[in-house]
Amino acid sequence: MFIFETLSHSTMATNQIKNLDEDELLERLLKGDTYAFDYIFNKFYGALCLFATRLTSDKFTAEEIVQDIFCKLWSKRNDFHSLNSIKAFLYISTRNASMNALKKQSRKMKHELEFAFFTDGFEEPFLNEIIYIEALREISAEVNALPEQCGKIIKMIFEDGLQPKEIADKLDITISTVYNQKMRGLSILRKRLSDRGFAILTSVILSIYFK
Numbered sequence: 001m002f003i004f005e006t007l008s009h010s011t012m013a014t015n016q017i018k019n020l021d022e023d024e025l026l027e028r029l030l031k032g033d034t035y036a037f038d039y040i041f042n043k044f045y046g047a048l049c050l051f052a053t054r055l056t057s058d059k060f061t062a063e064e065i066v067q068d069i070f071c072k073l074w075s076k077r078n079d080f081h082s083l084n085s086i087k088a089f090l091y092i093s094t095r096n097a098s099m100n101a102l103k104k105q106s107r108k109m110k111h112e113l114e115f116a117f118f119t120d121g122f123e124e125p126f127l128n129e130i131i132y133i134e135a136l137r138e139i140s141a142e143v144n145a146l147p148e149q150c151g152k153i154i155k156m157i158f159e160d161g162l163q164p165k166e167i168a169d170k171l172d173i174t175i176s177t178v179y180n181q182k183m184r185g186l187s188i189l190r191k192r193l194s195d196r197g198f199a200i201l202t203s204v205i206l207s208i209y210f211k
Contacts, residue, residue, distance in 0.1 A: 022083045029077050037077075040086065041070055047137040048094050051129065055098040065097045091130055131196070138197040142189055150185035153178055157205055 020028065020036075028036035045066060052062030069090060080086050143154050156162045156170070164178040171178075186205075190198055 026080070026083060026086075030080075032077075037074060040073075040083075044087070044090055044137075045070070046140070047133050048090055050136065051091065051133045052094050052098045054129065054133075055095065056101055058101075061101055062098070065101065066094060069093045069097065132200075135194070135197045135200050138193060139189075139201050142192045142197075143185075145192075146185050146188060150181040150188070153181045154185040154189075157182065158201060 025036055025039065029040065048066045048069070049059070049062050052065050053059050056062055056065075072093065073086065073089065076089075080089065139158075143151055143158070145151075146154060152171070153167055156167050162170070164175050164182075167173075167178045168175045186202070189201060193201065
């Protein structure tokens with residue numbers, strides 16, 4: 001499934017960078033620190049690729065767009081005063097570039113689509129898409145931080161859509177172990193995820209169990 005493949009695209013930044021607060025991270029970035037830039041790249045690259053792919057329906061084009069946006073971020077890094085402004089720049093730029101790519105591919109797009117996606121500002125479809133992508137990014141980060149076995153089982157359910165019996169067979173464990181580790185993982189995630197993130201995770205898992 002593309003979600004976890006993309007959201008885990010890059011390696012983690014060094015512990016030194018990870019432990020900086022936002023002001024220190026921004027200060028390092030403004031000074032041209034490539035490790036600070038790498039941290040921001042790792043944090044947002046996968047989510048932006050997924051966002052662009054959902055808009056363009058083309059993974060290769062999406063990756064090209066996002067890589068170009070990060071090049072622009074580096075060249076314009078002195079223009080930013082907070083990580084929130086960087087995040088807004090990344091999403092808005094990715095959205096605009098994706099829409100431009102679509103317009104180049106087809107000049108016959110309907111006026112309704114143009115109104116929904118091409119107007120300036122944070123129109124509702126755009127905001128909803130960002131909220132969804134950010135929730136997926138949150139889920140991915142927290143699932144990857146789970147203890148090894150329950151994290152693996154949650155991924156196999158959420159990412160691969162596998163039933164407990166299939167997971168038990170693949171991992172050579174009992175079905176009861178699958179259920180216990182699943183509940184352990186969900187219990188941890190319930191405390192760590194936002195309400196929206198946990199709702200998306202559980203809705204996907206439930207749709208798999210009742211398909």
